[in-house]
Amino acid sequence: MTLRFHDSATATVRDFVPLTAGQASLYYCGATVQGEPHIGHVRSALAFDQLTRWLQARGLDVTVVRNVTDIDDKILAKATENNESWWALAYRYEQAFAQAYAALGILKPSYEPRATGHIPEMHALIATLIARGHAYPAPDRSGDVYFDVRSWARYGALTHQNIDDMQAAPDADPRGKRDPRDFALWKGFKAGEPESAQWDSPWGAGRPGWHLECSAMVTKYLGTEFDIHGGGLDLRFPHHENEMAQSQAAGHGFANFWMHNGMVTYQGEKMSKSLGNTINPREMLALARPLVVRYYLGQAHYRSVLDYRPTSLEEAAAAVDRVETFAKAAQAQLFPAGDFAYAGTRPGGFDAAMDDDLNVPAALGVLHETVRAGNTALAAGDRAAMEQAFLAVMGMTDALGINPLDVQWQQQGGAAEQRALNVLVTAQLQARAQARAEKNWAESDRIRDILAAAGVDVADSAAGSTWSLKK
Structure with missing residues (x-):
């Protein structure tokens, strides 16, 4: 076995060789929780x-950390727009x-800080960087603290850029910066x-810079050196570049591998609300079963662009159906009681x-080739070949998280149920919006109570109402 990433x-x-055998x-990198998740996030x-x-x-024991950025300029702006507490919006x-x-079916991380x-850990990291000559407080005593990019000779190494070709960092007022590319470690209260969006610090009340958060959290949970740091391709610069610079400047080995996934496009074009060519996870889940959506989102190589087209989910559904039809037919003949084991049966x-x-x-x-062989064995009544194919399909789909016999997918409704639910709830929300517009608060509350009794949570904002199923 040689893993290569x-x-x-x-x-x-x-070659991937873990730091600890x-x-x-x-x-x-997880979400900056300023709004609903989009396809790129998932x-x-x-x-x-x-x-x-x-x-x-x-066979590796894997520790996974995925952060939540719950304080940020955009979160504060969105909360102000909604007339909502920033922490309530973030949650x-x-x-x-x-x-x-x-x-x-995305596994929960080991830790989700x-x-x-983690404000104390961030303060400690800033103090280390100042002591090592790589950070400085703003001379105007605003409370801002900046990373000095020119103090770190390897700045730009992750994205293979020359510092003089980089744009200025727009994350803080440039008046206190030695170089416009210096980025904020701590942002003074304004x-x-x-x-409530401020914490005391040795440099003045304020809040953390975005890049600092990840460096402080990963060090707490995985140590100063760890195997893999991942995230979307759009995070390579400036976020990951700045993470790497500040962490290594603090004396940390930091990530041994950096892995980045590609973007999602809509019929070859970048998704944009202004162009009206976006689709979000909720809309996808209204069109297809969760297993189908997972298959679609995970079918391309992780580093490639994933292009969404109106027929994408239909094609994914057909692929899932071929695997599921064989798996259920073979199980019914071979293991009607469900007593089968498939560890180690994946094809080479x-x-x-x-x-x-x-x-x-x-x-x-390889999976679909095995399904075809299994269907041939089913048609021929070749029990031995059927069993070999079935167990291999179980092993492969389980490794990918798309095993159609997994209880998670069996418990979730199909596309028809999802579409029906979406239509019914949307109609109720439209009726509620009309009642609110007419200031008929009793009717608005009545509709909300009906939805709540059915297990539907409603969230109101300036942009309208959204819904989700209670856990």
Whole structure:
């Protein structure tokens, strides 16, 4: 067994050798909880879920950390717009992300720390950087503290850029910066911000910079050196570049591998609300079963662009149906009581594909080839060949998190049920919106109570009302 992964820092596919034998440590960037999850968020989480499952399948004990950024400029702005407490908005959207992850079978991380719970660790990291000559407080005593990018000779190494070609960092007022590219480690409290969105620090009241949060949290849970840091390709610069610089400047080895997943497009174009070509997880789940959505989002190589088209979910549903039809037919004949074991029965070609930088498309090719062989055995009544194919299909789909016989997928409703539920709840929300517009608060509350009794949570905002199923 030789696991090989693409490392963004070296731009090469390298052999993966864990820092600690038999174990693997993975940190990947979670959500900034300023709104509902979009497809890019869940595709990233699913890519690193596939990585986690494969490391486990290869016998490694995997520790996974996925952060939650629950304090941020955009969160504060959205909360002000909604006339809502920032922490309440952040928690509400954190739950929306959790529901989307759970619906798609994304494993819970070992730890899921929130930024606001790690302020002392951030202060300690800033103090270390100041002491080592890589950070400085703003001379105007505003409370801002900046990382001095020119003090770190390797700044730009992750994205292979020259510092003079980089844009200025827009994350804090440039007046106190030595160089416009210096980025904020600590952001001093400013008039007009919520009083609750500040913490005392040696440099003045304020809140953490975005990049600092991840460095402090990963060090607490995985140590100063760990195996893999992951995230979406859009995070490479400036977020991951700044993470790496500040952590290494503090004397940490930090990540041994950097892995980045590709973006999602809509018929070849970047998704944009202004273009009206977006689709979110909730809309996908209204069109297809969660298993189908997971299959679709995970079928491309994690580093490639995943293009969404109106027929994408239909095609994924057909692929899932072929696997599921064979699996159920074979189980009914071979193991009607469900008493089968499939550990270690994956074909060699599947394992080789997954070992080669998680080549899921090639692995799925082996899966569907095995399904075809299994169907041939079913038609011929060849019990031995049927059993071999069935157990191999179980092993492969389990490693990918798409086993159609898994209890999670059996308990979830099909596409028809999802569409019906969406239509019914949407109609109720429209009636409630009309009642609110007419200031008929009794009718509005009555509709909300009906939905609550049916297990539907309603969240109101300036942009309208959204709904989710209670856990």
